Amino acid sequence: MRSTDPTTPVISVSGVTRTFGSGDRTVRAVDDVTLEINAGEIVALLGPNGAGKTTLIDMICGFSTPGDGSIRVFGRQPSAVTGSGRIACVPQSGGLNPYLTVQRTLLLIAAAQGVEAGRVDEVAERAGITGLMKRRVKNCSGGEQQRVKFAVSLIADPDLIILDEPTTGMDAGARREFWAAISRDADAGRTIIFATHYLAEAEEHAERIVVMARGAIISDGSVRDLLGTRARTVTIAGVSPEDTARACTGLDARVDGGRITVAPGHSDELARRLLRIPGARDLIIHQPSLEQVFLELTAEPTPHPTAAGVDTHGTH
Template identity: 50%
Template sequence: MTSSTTRPPAAIDARGVVKSFGSVHAVRGVDLTVQPGEIVAFLGPNGAGKTTTIDMILGLTNADAGSIEVFGHTPRGAVARGLISAVLQTGGLLKDITVRETVELTASLFAERRPVDEALERAGILELANRRVGLCSGGEQQRLRFAMALVSDPALLILDEPTTGMDVEARRSFWSAIRADAARGRTVMFATHYLEEADEYADRIVLMSRGSIVADGTTAEIKNLVSGRVVQLTLPNADLTALSAVPGVDSVETAGDRVTVHTRDSDGLARHLLTTTEARDLEITAQNLESVFLALTTEPAASIDAPTHLAASVDAPLNGAAR
């Protein structure tokens, strides 16, 4: 007698995905696997191919080559089953109805749905239920979009700039709710220009550039892809040419008397600065996510033939609940 175990399907399984628009190659052979319950940040500069990739995952456009499955279904099949919701940062809200009426309207689109008040509470806006949407702040409207996405109880939630318009406390509360949702098994993929959000809240980071995934892994793994450290110092009238000539220095930037140096030999640079210049207030730090982002998405990174794999995922379009 033999027994077999069936492994649950991946939240997203994309293989060799290609998409072009005329002569523009938007997506070039992307392989992407996201497991249920992961929180994944999908980063990249404008034109990297993130939105096109998301459109294909949501079934809004078809790949020219390759395949995409969402929980074992075609993207459109997954959407039809209410497995996906997506949230945009703008659009899609009626200003003259209340917050509760907006979520009720969204809930009416689904055969299976969560209680409206539960979605409002999890989005942190239950106390605003009777307020007209037009009287809500930008951050409150963004939370409303989150509630609209939650009401269908999707297995996959895609967020595009989810905390735009929120203050620091609201952003922290929002991400606490996202973490709690992921702990229940929901898969979350989000795009953000706040790199510190990706650093702090994502389980994985996928970095895309020029249609290809160029890095994929945990925050620590991504940061380790770029060697060297950052040395910051105060040095009035700094001689940038001389600093650039110090062995190991990759780049030098200034902002007033404050100088930032990217170097592969921070110890040697520190000795040089302290013994031959008037530099003071030296700070030596490891590469941050921003410096890695720039290093991997600027021109030299375009020559990377294959992604640096350390895992995989996405950035988003669409608004409210995807149907």
């Protein structure tokens, strides 16, 4: 890896928009996205299928260009960095010659990048594909091919690795091995970005989660940040409705039967007030799971009645 200026973002995306189609069929795959990623970060790009993750990754990797806005990788145009060895992009599909053996694939890539052949065995071991070296790519499973592509990405010793749905097709064991390899590279100081729709992967392996939906970034932060912005649900036994209502006075809280929905910044104070009430017991504060937050963030907006062809102003 090369030394990286810590004051310059590894990736800088500013006001980027990318559309496909034309006229009434125009689709905004990426809609006014602004994003900075710094050296050494491990970032998950999380979103449902069709959220715009792959389109954004393709532009960062220099495979396509924005319709509007700008992208810089190490302060340069992505296309100027792609061949430098500083960035490695691992696509979800394609990218390998199916008729070559895995070993031949790695040797050819190493030769093309001016890397000594001895490094091939090293990256094969790190990617967990030593046992696949004599096998043709077409005879490897989808998960095995993903690991081959990961090995390819390591050959030039890049500073930045970008992976699009990297564990697609892998079984549970292969996923564990893959993420163990990724963790070792992260510990070495690489910047790693991976797109995924697996919540567990994002939660376990990323320091920062960028949530996309409908082409836009709708949330950006750590898991704690994401969960910390959502309301809690409080339940308690032995407290009358009147005492519950009094305990909520002045707080951002709503009582609904036996449950209290309270803003995250007010839940501790509410708990203290409730527990001071004689007879109060079995207090439970329910924090939403990452899955609940994700589904809430990415839910399709409820269409306005007129959008469904209903005229709310009567018939003319």
